[in-house]
Amino acid sequence: MNYDQILENARQNMGGRCLVCKDCNGLACRGKLPGPGGKGSGSSFMRNYQKLQELKINMDLVYHKSPINTQTELFGKTFEYPFFAAPISAVKLHYFDYYDDEGYSKAVVNGCKASGVIGFTGDGEHKECYTMGISAVKSAGGWGIPTIKPWAVEDVIQKIKTAEEAGAPAVAMDIDAAGLPVMAKDKNIGAKSVEDLRRIAESTRLPFILKGVMTAEGAEKALAAGIYGIVVSNHGGRVLDHTPATVEVLPDIVKAVGGRMKILIDGGIRSGIDVFKALALGADGVLIGRPYAIAAYGGGEEAVAMYTESIGAELRQTMIMTGCQSLSDIDSSVLWNK
Ligand SMILES: Cc1cc2nc3c(=O)[nH]c(=O)nc-3n(C[C@H](O)[C@H](O)[C@H](O)COP(=O)(O)O)c2cc1C
Structure with missing residues (x-):
């Protein structure tokens, strides 16, 4: 299987x-929503x-050569x-109905596991969206991170228990989901106070990740x-x-809470x-959405693993070209005019 075939x-x-x-x-x-597109004009x-694309990188090949290490530790x-x-x-x-949420989640979670990274699974309007993701995480021996919609606090806590039982190393909640057209209709979905978030975080021994933060103030509350x-x-x-854009707000967020979460x-x-640019702006890690879906639809877990390896190879090559031997060497000095 080559990548052109996967895309076809x-x-x-x-x-x-x-x-x-x-x-x-x-x-x-x-x-195009429902569909894979952005909301409204698609501008976000x-x-x-x-x-x-506008961020540019400083090239430097004058350094003492040693092996490149792309590994990281999280959760x-x-x-x-x-x-x-x-x-x-x-x-x-x-x-499309080529996959249900379980088949899709299995392709992603298993392909990620085979290539040394991890896949997140999602949640949705119907409870099967979540339980099918959980089932994929469980069958991968707990190698996946379930992401829960911002339901009522007690319901979120209940869903976290199933993530624990599935052996997940962490659990997430996409707090911004109230903006999705299908979810906005559900009155049980919505914003959470700092107290709500604390109750959720304290309900579990798992690292809790809040997805959908776009301001330094939001990050400070988290x-x-x-x-x-x-x-x-x-x-x-x-x-x-x-x-x-997320990379536009990242530097302020890093300034506010970097090193503390x-x-x-x-x-x-x-x-x-x-990936390299995001790390240079201070991120500890990166998620990739739609391209992983394309890989999963194009060739299941094998294509997901191939995609991971190709992005990893590009990251390694970028590190070679900038004199970064480990991820901790990647800072704002590698970005031009920053
Ligand atoms: C079709 C589709 C379904 C998604 N479902 C979820 C979901 O269930 N939970 C969630 O937290 N994010 C969901 N997302 C958002 C992604 O997790 C991620 O934030 C986004 O796709 C990242 O942008 P990218 O696709 O440009 O890489 C979904 C995105 C798409 C395109």
């Missing part, structure tokens, strides 16, 4: 919902992508690379609630039109170079 298969298996564009930048699918998705586990598959669910609604980490995310531009980021990350 994905085009077929996604039934035209995702066009598998050469550049996955939100242009062709703007407003497109800006995530565009602002990453008490060691990973080959600092990037992970983002949670994607309700796949029949957004893509820190005050005792949360392990955040994902700087606008849900791939699917919850609110006209947000800044883990900071992950997603939105428009498409290459190992993009």
Whole structure:
């Protein structure tokens, strides 16, 4: 299986919902929701992508050569690379009936496991979205991170118990999900106070990750609630039109809470170079969404593992070209004019 075949298969298996564009930048699918696109004008998705492209890297080959190490430690586990598959669910609604949420989650979670990273699983309007993800995590021996919608606090705590039972190393909640058109109709979904977040975080021994933080103030509130980490995310531009790009807000968030909690980021990350740029701006790790879905639809877990390896190889090559031997060498000095 080569990558061109994977893309061709994905085009077929996604039934035209995702066009598998050469550049996955939100242009062709703007407003396609249900579907893989960004909300409204699609500007939040497109800006995530565009602002990453605008960052440029300083090249430097004058250094003492030694082996490159791309490994990182998060949630008490060691990973080959600092990037992970983002949670994607309700796949029949957004893509096509080639997979249900269990088949999709299994392809992602197992492919990630085979290539030394980890996959997140999602949640949705129907309870099966979550339980099918949990079942994939369980069958991978706990190698996956369930992501729960912001239901009522007691319901979130209940769902966290099933993540614990599945053996997950961490659990997440996408607090921004109230902006999804299908979820907005549900009155049980919505914002959480610092006290709510503290109750949720204290209900579990697992590291709790809050996904969908876009301001330094939001990050400080998450820190005050005792949360392990955040994902700087606008849900791939699917919850609110006209947000800044995630890489635009990342530096302020790092300034506010960096070193005191883990900071992950997603939105428009498409290459190992993009992963490198996010780390240079201070992220501890990165999630990649739609391209992992394309890999899963194009060739199941084997393609997911191949995709991970290709992004990892680009990251390693970027480190060689910039004199960064380990991830801790990647800081803002590698970015031009920053
Ligand atoms: C079809 C689709 C379904 C998604 N489902 C979920 C979900 O269930 N939970 C969640 O936290 N995020 C969900 N997301 C958002 C992703 O986790 C991630 O934040 C986003 O896709 C990152 O941007 P990228 O796709 O540009 O890399 C979904 C995204 C897409 C495209």
